[in-house]
Amino acid sequence: MKTWLEGSDCGTWVMIIDNADDHKLFYSKSESKRLASYLPLPRSHGSILLTTRDKKLGIDFTTGNMRNCIELTAMSAIESEEIITSGISNGDDGPADTSSIHELCSFLEGHPLALVQARAFIKRNTMPIKDYLKLYSSTDSNKIDLLSQDFEDMYREPEIKNPITTTWLISFNQIKVNDLKASELLSFMSLLDNKSVPKVLLPGNTNTVEFHNAVGTLIAYSLLKTSQEGKEDAYELHRLVHLVARNWLRIEKTLDRWSTVAVQTLLDHFPAYEYKDNNMQLWRKYMPHAISVLEPSSLSVALNEPLEKMRILLRVAQCLILEGNYIRAEQFSREAMDIGLKELGNEDEATLIAMGSLVTCYNNLEKWDQAQTLGESVLEKRTRLLGPEHSSTLTSKGNLAVTYMRQELFDKAEALEIEVLESRKRIPGLLESDLLSDKNNLAAIYRSQGRLDEAEGLETELLETSQHVNGDEHPDTILCMNNLSLTMYTRGRHEEAVALREKALDIEKRVIGPEHPSTLASMRDLSYFYSELPRFDRAEAVDVSLLDIQTRLLGPEHEDTLGTMARLITDYMNLRQFDKAEAVLVPLIEIRTLLSGFEHEDTLLLMSSLATIYGQQERRDEAMALRTTVLETRKRILGTEHPDTLDAMVDLVYDYYPLDQLDEAEALIETVIEARKRVLGVDHPDTLDSIELLSDIYLRQRQRRDREQGRRRGQGRAAARLRTWTHESEFEFDHMSDSSYW
Numbered sequence: 143m144k145t146w147l148e149g150s151d152c153g154t155w156v157m158i159i160d161n162a163d164d165h166k167l168f169y170s171k172s173e174s175k176r177l178a179s180y181l182p183l184p185r186s187h188g189s190i191l192l193t194t195r196d197k198k199l200g201i202d203f204t205t206g207n208m209r210n211c212i213e214l215t216a217m218s219a220i221e222s223e224e225i226i227t228s229g230i231s232n233g234d235d236g237p238a239d240t241s242s243i244h245e246l247c248s249f250l251e252g253h254p255l256a257l258v259q260a261r262a263f264i265k266r267n268t269m270p271i272k273d274y275l276k277l278y279s280s281t282d283s284n285k286i287d288l289l290s291q292d293f294e295d296m297y298r299e300p301e302i303k304n305p306i307t308t309t310w311l312i313s314f315n316q317i318k319v320n321d322l323k324a325s326e327l328l329s330f331m332s333l334l335d336n337k338s339v340p341k342v343l344l345p346g347n348t349n350t351v352e353f354h355n356a357v358g359t360l361i362a363y364s365l366l367k368t369s370q371e372g373k374e375d376a377y378e379l380h381r382l383v384h385l386v387a388r389n390w391l392r393i394e395k396t397l398d399r400w401s402t403v404a405v406q407t408l409l410d411h412f413p414a415y416e417y418k419d420n421n422m423q424l425w426r427k428y429m430p431h432a433i434s435v436l437e438p439s440s441l442s443v444a445l446n447e448p449l450e451k452m453r454i455l456l457r458v459a460q461c462l463i464l465e466g467n468y469i470r471a472e473q474f475s476r477e478a479m480d481i482g483l484k485e486l487g488n489e490d491e492a493t494l495i496a497m498g499s500l501v502t503c504y505n506n507l508e509k510w511d512q513a514q515t516l517g518e519s520v521l522e523k524r525t526r527l528l529g530p531e532h533s534s535t536l537t538s539k540g541n542l543a544v545t546y547m548r549q550e551l552f553d554k555a556e557a558l559e560i561e562v563l564e565s566r567k568r569i570p571g572l573l574e575s576d577l578l579s580d581k582n583n584l585a586a587i588y589r590s591q592g593r594l595d596e597a598e599g600l601e602t603e604l605l606e607t608s609q610h611v612n613g614d615e616h617p618d619t620i621l622c623m624n625n626l627s628l629t630m631y632t633r634g635r636h637e638e639a640v641a642l643r644e645k646a647l648d649i650e651k652r653v654i655g656p657e658h659p660s661t662l663a664s665m666r667d668l669s670y671f672y673s674e675l676p677r678f679d680r681a682e683a684v685d686v687s688l689l690d691i692q693t694r695l696l697g698p699e700h701e702d703t704l705g706t707m708a709r710l711i712t713d714y715m716n717l718r719q720f721d722k723a724e725a726v727l728v729p730l731i732e733i734r735t736l737l738s739g740f741e742h743e744d745t746l747l748l749m750s751s752l753a754t755i756y757g758q759q760e761r762r763d764e765a766m767a768l769r770t771t772v773l774e775t776r777k778r779i780l781g782t783e784h785p786d787t788l789d790a791m792v793d794l795v796y797d798y799y800p801l802d803q804l805d806e807a808e809a810l811i812e813t814v815i816e817a818r819k820r821v822l823g824v825d826h827p828d829t830l831d832s833i834e835l836l837s838d839i840y841l842r843q844r845q846r847r848d849r850e851q852g853r854r855r856g857q858g859r860a861a862a863r864l865r866t867w868t869h870e871s872e873f874e875f876d877h878m879s880d881s882s883y884w
Contacts, residue, residue: 147182155188157181162194162203163313166320169202178203195313197362216252223247225257226264226271242272249275251381313363314390323356328365329396331379332387333404335430341375343411343431345403404435405450412457425461432458436474452481452492459499463506466659472503489527491534494520501541506659510549517542531565540580547583552591559584574607578618582625589629598633601626615653617660620646624664631671640671657691662702669709673716682713699733711751720758727752741779743786746772750793762801769794783817785828795835804843811836 146152159181162168170176184190194200197213204210217225223243250256264274318325323346331339341348357377360366365383369376379387391397412428413421432454455478462471475496482493497520504513521542524535539562546555562580566572581604588597605622612619623646631639647668650661665688672681685706692703707730714723727748734745749772756765773794776787791814798807811832818829 144180144182147188150187153187157188157190159190159192162192162199163196164316164320165196165199165202168199195363197364198359199362217254217257218252219244219247222250222252222257225254226261228261239271242270242275246271246275249381253380253382256382311386311390311393313365314387317359317363321356321359323352324359327356328360328387329391329400330403330407331366331377332384332391333400333435335434336379336381336384337430338369338427339377339379339431340427341377343407343428344377345407401435402447402450405447405454408432408435408454409450409457412454422464426465429458429461429465433470448481448485449492452478452485452496455481456492456496456499459496459503463499463502466654468503468506468659472500472507475499475503489523494523494534494538498538498541501538501545505541505544505548508548510545513545514542514549517545531568533569536562536565540583543583543587547587547590550590552587556584556587556591559587573611578604578608578622582621585625585629589625589632594629594633598626598629601629615649617654620650620653620660623649624667627671628667631667631674636671636674640668640675643668643671657695662688662691666706666709669713673709673713676716678713678716682710682717685710685713698729699737704730704733708748715751715755715758718758720755724752724755724759727755741775746775746786746790750790753793753797757797757800762797766794766797766801769797783821785821788814788817788821788828792832792835795839799842802846804839804846808836808839808843811839 147155147157168176168178181190182188192200192203194203197211200211201208226243226247246260247257250260260274263269264271314325314328317328326346327344330345334343344353346353357366361368365379365387367378369378391400408428408431411424412432413424436451436455436458455474459471459474459478462468462474479493479496479500482490482496486493497516501513501517501520504510504516517538521535521538524532524538528535539558543555543558543562546552546558559580563577563584566577566580581600585597585600585604588594588600601622605619605626608616608619608622623642627639627642627646630636630642643664647661647664650658650664654660665684669681669684669688672678672684689703689706689710692700692706696703707726711723711727711730714720714726731745731748731752734742734748738744749768753765753768753772756762756768769790773787773790776784776790780787791810795807795811795814798804798810815829815832815836818826818832822829
């Protein structure tokens, strides 16, 4: 056949070789077994079209002539969407469920077979795209099941398997046979995050021919591509390859082995959690890979070294704390503590470190009771086991002092911090800069107690020390600046407080990032400072930016997000931009109603604010209707004499003013006065305010009566003058127009 096709008598021909993926089959060292030896040489009258997943094979087949190679890249977003939507009815999704389509195509990263497979499943089950996406996104197990679904393809032979998982598993097994080093790299990388895998993390010597050949094999199979992580080489796996390769380890029963290798590699490279510029850059680079390794889907439950897992859990948790990701840090700290309790007992130092990490998370998540209970337990154990002046014991005391302070147990907090400072001063060789954290806590206690002179003096000293030792852009220096600005603000020195907080915030955004919780807290404080000056336009700008970040990071229903929305509404109202205030307030009421209920006090307060906005917009009827709803709800929930109910009555009185309904206002405020006399007493400020409001109503009523009497007197004089004029000029009057003239 080879000889005949190469001859000129056979006519023109095209030979198609599909799925030519086995390099050894084509180019065996044995001439008799080399398939390429039996293929005709391409002539002017004949061509060979070969498809392969192995780029190396394709290049060898064309003898290195890249002009004869056509490399198929991932599909574009438009092409991907066309494949997904082709032949699918929108159903309940409606004509424009573009967000679900975009998201699904993004997950599948333009892989043609995965797209066709997804479309087949959606079509066969008449499933809305958003439901498929929800199913796909739920668990890794569901992803694997969906990617393993077979589908009909009229262009393939019946015995050929269609699912993408089968296709890749065949490739993985071929790589394992042909290039063991490449198979090992793929196994290891499947446990890390699929993006930006630094070359330095990869096992073995990366400066050998074997390593570069292995990387070349994975790239040739389109399983891997190179990327740049700063100035360092890095690699990236296709998201679906990453998922299927991890499942391959389970099938091959090698997950235990590679989990252990991955954990140990990260322990070797992941830096300690103390703040240093280089450490911070490294842990941010390695963090996604450590978190990926610690996920249940990648880390074997039967890991032979649980203490190794505990070590990496703790290291990641403590770095997450410095990053401000307290929710994730709590999760890892608790898991580390559970391992410690099981493997080491509740008095081992590693277990106590995990407990201390968890206390820090509780403090930052405002879980005060849990922080206090666990913090006191850790302190008791360390005092007994290590002694009262051991550095770990002092750290536990400092953490517990913070818990007491935030629970407003200031005397207990102060006593603990003073103990810590006195003990640390007795440690040989200790520098003043080593006391920064504890002294900052003590200054915060002084501020909370109203001892502002002591607080400011200590904070000024600490700022100078930190600037000298750490420099202006160290997190400890930023903390000192923020604390001092807060004390200045509390003392009424608003301009100085704003200037210092603006400087600190600018540094904070550069050093720890614009979305770190500490940065967001500084933005919130600066908004308050601006409002006090008042600089409402600047407060608005800060709150708009803060709301955008919080909505994206925390979600629209998070309490911090809702608090920023409330401040932004106040900004707009102070700027008399009532339409903008309404645009933020209406969705805030909807969210608060969903979270807390229509009758919750927070919801009712927001409704009262909306009524105020309606009044400013001259929408009197809507304002009155909303005020009445709030009042009736408070009467039913709280009773007629509850202070909040009486406040709602006063709000309604003010709404009567523009409508000149003074009699209704008088009756309502008299009810309020009588109730406040009984509940609060005659001399209470709220009672006196109500009496003053009644006096104002009386004054307005008298002014209204005077105006009415004045009009009547004027009308009487006009009528008398008219009669006189008519009598004197009867003829002329008869010729005037009709009464409409008057």
